[in-house]
Amino acid sequence: MAASLIDGKVIAADLRARVAVEVARMKRDHGLTPGLAVVLIGNDPASEVYVRNKHKQTQAAGMASFEHMLPADVAQADVLALIAELNANPAVHGILVQLPLPKGLDTEAVIAAIDPAKDVDGLHPHNAGRLAGGLPALSPCTPLGCIILTKSVHASLEGMDAIVIGRSNLVGRPLVQLLLNENATVTIAHSRSRDLPDLCRRADLVYAAVGRAEMVRGDWLKPGATVIDVGITRVPAAEGKTRLIGDVAFNEAMQVAGAVTPVPGGVGQMTVACLLVNTLRAACAIRGLPAPGV
């Protein structure tokens, strides 16, 4: 029997709608308009699209959106000066620097300059450390989205065998921590792991986040497994166009798995929705209000 499709578009739209309701309540009851500042450096076409979407969806949720576009050859000191300004701005509750940064800029130093209370990407060492320690923290958006998509299939992840393929700071590592917090048993695999297909076949939950198109094959999967595909590779298509494919061989996975996320229309959709959730949470925390119900 074919697997069921986990519809990231529908789940993300529902989450954004719930954020919008909470934002309206914050405005009405507390005069609080959550504000998100996004910094885009350079002109990477994919990053430009993502930042435009963030701006649109932030505004659609009723939040204030501040965009800062800097040239690719901007000096590190100027980036740090902008971040210091945003840290001090009371209308800004969330700061996100779009990644990857152009060559010549020090990504770690830029992230470390963000006020951890406004770090809605959850990448600051303060938040990464808290997450690893099992403490409440702002957590990276894509891993948060992966957990929400998984929970749309399984109410509880307790005791489930999960494999995370990929160990990036943006996805793999924080996802492992979030899964541990859900009491899953987690294997973290990467390019040097031996017998990856075998490791994968043991997992009830498979998270593919390596950035290698269609690497995870159908015969790597345990029948009935839930497969969350984080990969997005743009490949040439007909008529000079491009199309997106994930890290999982989708058609093969659909024959074996229990549930699969598509690419596009899966995890990617959740990234911006979770950014809105984090911005709302950051705004409430900064104002000393209880955490919102989303």
Ligand SMILES: Nc1nc2c(c(=O)[nH]1)N[C@@H](CN(C=O)c1ccc(C(=O)N[C@@H](CCC(=O)O)C(=O)O)cc1)CN2
């Ligand atoms: N500072 C950050 N930089 C980057 C992050 C991040 O979380 N924080 N993640 C990615 C890019 N990203 C958001 O920034 C992102 C990626 C994909 C999508 C998305 O909606 N994907 C769609 C397809 C979109 C398309 O057609 O290209 C989908 O999968 O359905 C949203 C946001 C790297 N940088």
